[in-house]
Structure formats: structure tokens, C-alpha cells
Amino acid sequence: MVNQWGRDGNFSSSGARSSGAAGIVVAALVALLLGAGGGYTAARLFGGVSLSDVQSRDEKIADLEKQVSDLKFRNADDSDQTGALRARVEELAKANETLKALADDRTNEAGADARAEIAALKKTIEEAGDLRADLNRARRSLQVSELQIIELEDTIKGQRAEIDKLRAGLTDAATQSNAGNRALGDQIKALEAALAESRKKAAGAADLAKRIAQLEDGLAQKTAELSAAERRSSSIRKELDAALAANTGNSGESAALRKQLAAARAEAMSASAERKATQASLEAMRNEKEKLAADTDALRERIKSLEAAHGDDTPPDSGQNDDNASMRRDGDAVRAALADMPGFDRLSAGKKGELARRLEDGECVADALKATLGRVPAIALRNLIRDLGSKC
Template identity: 30%
Template sequence: MTNQWGRGGTTNGRRPGNSSGMALAIVASLLIGAAGSYGYVRYAGHQERQAHQAVQEERDKLADQVRRQSAELDDLTLKLMAADGDKSRDNQAADAEERKLQDDLARMTQSRDKLQQDNDRLGNEAAGLRVQIDGLTRRLTLAEQGNTDADGARARLTKALADAEQARDAALKQAGDLKASLDEAQANLRSAAAERDKARDSEMDSMQVARETSLTIKTLTAELDKTKTEAGEQAKAANDARQALARISGDLAAARQSQQRLQADLARVTAERDALSQQATREPSGDQPAGGQPAAEQPATPTETVAPRPADTVERVLGRTPGLAGLSDDKRDDLKRQLIAGACVATALESAFGRVPLVTLRNMIRDLQSDC
């Protein structure tokens, strides 16, 4: 049977059976010769006893020589059989090692191709994320400048995407280096196979080269596993970036809706305040009932005041609401008194700041559960 190197599976050395047959033929020839000598001496002994004695001694020497040569032939036969067996086992082991190396190279090539596909997919996903980030950046630019939470989240997301892109580039570089190493290992294996075909009598040298190549492949396999692990981590980072992008988009939409509601509330409160101011301006200065009694005060507009609030609740809300650090102690105390008295949040903030900060207004309306 022909193996992958183009040689037959059987060895070309002498077979143990042939060596045994040769030894038996030699022994038989010696025995026949000894028997002939013995017959000659027997028949000649009738003529001369002294000559018979000499032939007897020669026969004994010849028998001893036959025994020694038979023992040597048996020992030689065993050595030949052992040598043929060792050579056959060496050839089989070398062929098995080469087949294993070929299988390992095939698996590593498949793993390398899959890793390249994964890296290409990560590159496409990163490009898609970049497009989404650019769109989100343009929309964030049009949003409220004071929305620091959205700006910080955008910066974090941009940095996370940049880190993911750097990690992907590093993985691509490692994949390229690994491909070069695999190509070198394949070239070494082909070279080892050519040397083995040229020098079939140097099986041990070829097996040493194969073992060194196998060690190189094992090292490259470990590097490939490490690169695959890093690629999985990069894919997870890209997935986290996509999830963060979705969360930021949702937070931005919610912030815009809240800003629109606050702007509508502010416009309504401002319109109501202006209407009250105009109404007070139109009232005649001497409008008093008969008897000299002043006119009864008009009840407060429901949108300007609500029910009084607990002092400890107001204190907690003021302590955690952003945007109040710039107030002086007097203005902070005045703001606190108005809120405890039940004043509208927008009116109290405008009294303290001279304007209505939208983020602070949103948080205080939410925490105090106020309508204005």
C-alpha cells in the first residue's frame, strides 16, 4: 500500500523467514558433508585402524565446528529478525508521525481561516458602530449643552469603541504573524518530507526533524488558542459597546422628552405669571369697597403654589440635586423656605437663579413630585 510520501508500506530489507531458510540450508549442507566424511572413514577403517582413529578425530572437530556455526547462524538470524522488526516499527512510527503532522496543519489552517473571518466580522461591526456613533454625536451636539450625563456617556462610549478597534487591529496583526508562522511550518514540513525521501536510510534524522516541526506546531497551536481567546474578548467588548450605545440612545431620547416637557412647563408657568402681572397692572389703584375696607385678597393661582412640603424632604432633595453648588447661603435658605411653603419649583428656582436651570428643575420636580 502506498503512503502519502509515495513509498510502499512494506520495507525492502531482508525478511526474517528468508534469513532462517538460509541458515537451515547452511546447517543441512554441513551435516551432509559431515555424514559423508563419517561414511568414508567407516569404510576405510576396515583397512587401517590408525587411519580410522585420525578420521574419527577429524569428524569430532568437524561436528564441533558445525555446532559452533549453527549457533552463530541462529544468533545471526535472531539479530536479523530484530533489526527488520525495529526498522519496520521505525518506518511505521515515522509514517504515523507525518500523518499526524498533516492533520494538525489542516486543523490549524481551518482555525486560522475561521479567526480571519471573525476578525473581518469584528471590523465590519466596528465600522457600523462608528457610523452610529457619528450620528449620535451629531444629535448630541443639537441637544441641551448642560446635559453633562449624556456628554460623559458619549465620551465613554467613544473611548470604548476606540479601544475595541485597537484590540481588533492587534488581533489582525497577530493573525497575520500566525499565518506567516504556519506557512513557515508548512514549508519546514515539506522540506523534511523531501529530505526523508532522498535519504530513506536516515530514518532517525527525518524523525528528529518531524519531532522539531511537531514541537513548532504545538507552540503555534498555543499561540492560536491565545489569539482566539483575545478575539472572543474583543467581540465581547464590541458587544458591550453596542449595548452601551443602545442605552445612551434611550437615555438621550428620554432626556429630550423630559427637556421638551420642562420647556413646555416653563412656558406655561411664564405665561401664567405674565398674565397675573398684567392683571395686577390693570387693577385700579383705588379699587376698595364701601366703608373704607380694602378689597379681599385674591386666592393664589393653583399653579404657583401647592401644599406645604416636609422640611426634611426638601432638605434631602436640595442635598442631592445637581446645579445648586453656586448658590449663596442666603439664596439657598430662601429657596428652601419657598419650597417648604409649597411654592412652584420653577418659580422658586427663577427667584434664586434669575433663570430656570432645566436639569435642576427636572430633578426637583421628579423628587418632590411636584406639578410645576
């Protein structure tokens, strides 16, 4: 009988046995092909085998598939071919084991890498948890700073509006009464001149007080020197009188004592003359000091009268409307206000003194800050206007 491949289907008993053996071999080869395919897939996935090895195994698998296909059409018993196939099956089994081993190694390496990466991620998460509190604090500080900035901006807007209002008022006052403003300007100039003269006399009084203190020290020294010279003269006179009373006849000793006495008297007279000159200079300076004090009092009275005549009118020059408050700011109040001014402690001694002097003289706060610092810090302006009760 001829089968579907054109071969005779009648076999002898030995042929049947050979065909059964060939079928077993084919089944084994198919199983190995499946295992090799799995190993091949694992090798492809883990990438642990080189491209040449993969291509070589691909060729072997293709060859094996071809042989299996050929065996399907063979029914003859070929012991040599069966042995070759068994050898090939063993070779492929070893290759499959190698691929499995490589796949296991790659799996272990991938697991180790994954564990290391997980540990690193856990550490990063822990560190992020520690930093979360700092981040929250920084966010709160930022929110507070933003609120402070908003508050400062609102304060600056209010101050600008107030300054604009004051300037508008000054403009209206200048438009309504130019003559009155000119008279007011003359009064302010007179007040400034009186203030400058008062400053000059105050500086002269301070220098005079220093010179008086020096003269008083010099007078005390001259008085001490005169007392010492008088004591020496008296002592020498006593020695001379004792020598003359004894009438020892030692004219040489008496002459020496007389010479010492004359020198002591001359020294005492010189010290007395210097003391008198110092006393006279001291008296003259004291008189000058009293005169300066009287002049200063007169200037103060003049300033008060000018202030009374000035009243509360606004000066024509905008930004100078606090000049009418000259000599009215208390020094202690100015120092207390400056002590609370932000950034005042970082200024040089010269700038501190200049700013305090300008404010004590009644200068506009904004102008004093501009002249001293070269700018007008908003917070400092607001605080000083508030603490000093200034209008600008």
C-alpha cells in the first residue's frame, strides 16, 4: 500500500521497529527544540550571549528542524543516522543547559542590581523625608517674607499718596498766596541765619570751654609751683637767719645762702607773675564764655520769636516744610528714634552724627535721609516720621 508521500506502507517487522525508533527520536528532537527555543528566548531577553553565538544556534536549530522534517518522510532503519541524531541531540541539550545557566546568571545579576537600586531609592526617600521639614520651614519663611513685602508695598503706597497730597497742598498754598510765601521765605532765611550763627557760637563756646579747662589746669599747676617756690624761699631765709644769728663768721656760707635766697625769690616772683597772667587769661575767657552764653540766649529768643511769627504755615519750597521746626526737636527723642531705625547701627560715625544733627535742626526727614545716605529707605522714613511726628 502506498501512503500519501508515495511510499509503500507495508513494512516488515524489523522495518516497523526501526520506524518506531525513528518516531521516538523525532519526538525527542521536538522536545529538545522546544527546550532550545525557550533557552534561546531567555538568551535573547537577558542579552548575555554574543550575536555570533545566537546566530550559530539559530543555524543549528534550523538544521535540526530540517532534519526532523526529513525524518517524517523516512521509514527506513538507518542506525548511523540515528547515532548522528543522538549526538546532535546531546550537543543541543548541552547548549540548552548552557543557555539556561547564562539565563540564571543574568537573572541573579538583574536581581542584585534591582535590590541595590531599591536600597538606593529607600535611602533617597528617607533623606527626602528629613528634608521635608526644612522645605516646609522654608516655605513658611517665604510666605512670611511675601506678606512683609506686601505690607511694605502698601506702606510705600500710602506714604507716596501722603507725599503727593503734601506737595499738592504746597502747590495750592504757593498759588493762593505768593506774597505771603515770600514773606514766609524771608522769615525762614532769617531763622536759618540765626540758627547758623547760633551753631557758630555754640562751636566757639565749646572750644572756649575746652581752653578754659586747660587754663584752669595750668593755673592749678602754676599755683602749686608758686607754693613750692615760696616754701623753698622761706626755708632758705630761715637757714640764712640762723647762720647770721650764730655769727659764725663764715661769710662764704652766708653769701651762698643769700645767693640761694635771691634765686628762690626770683623763682617765686616768676611763678607768681605766670600765675597772675594765667589768672587774667582765665578771667577773660570766663567773661567771653558768659558773653557767648548771653548771645546764645538772645539768639534762642530771636528764634522763638521767628517761630511764633512763622506759626504753622507751610514754606514755599516743597520738601523743606519742617524748617520751621528748627531747634524744636529734642535731642533725646531724635537719638531714641535713630536707635530704632533699621540699619542705623551699620552707618559710619560720621553719617550717624550728620543724620542726628540734621534731624535735631528740624530738617525734613526725607531730605535728611537723602542728604546723608544718598537715598530714602522706605522703612526708615516711615519709622522716623512716626517716631518724630514729622510731616515729611
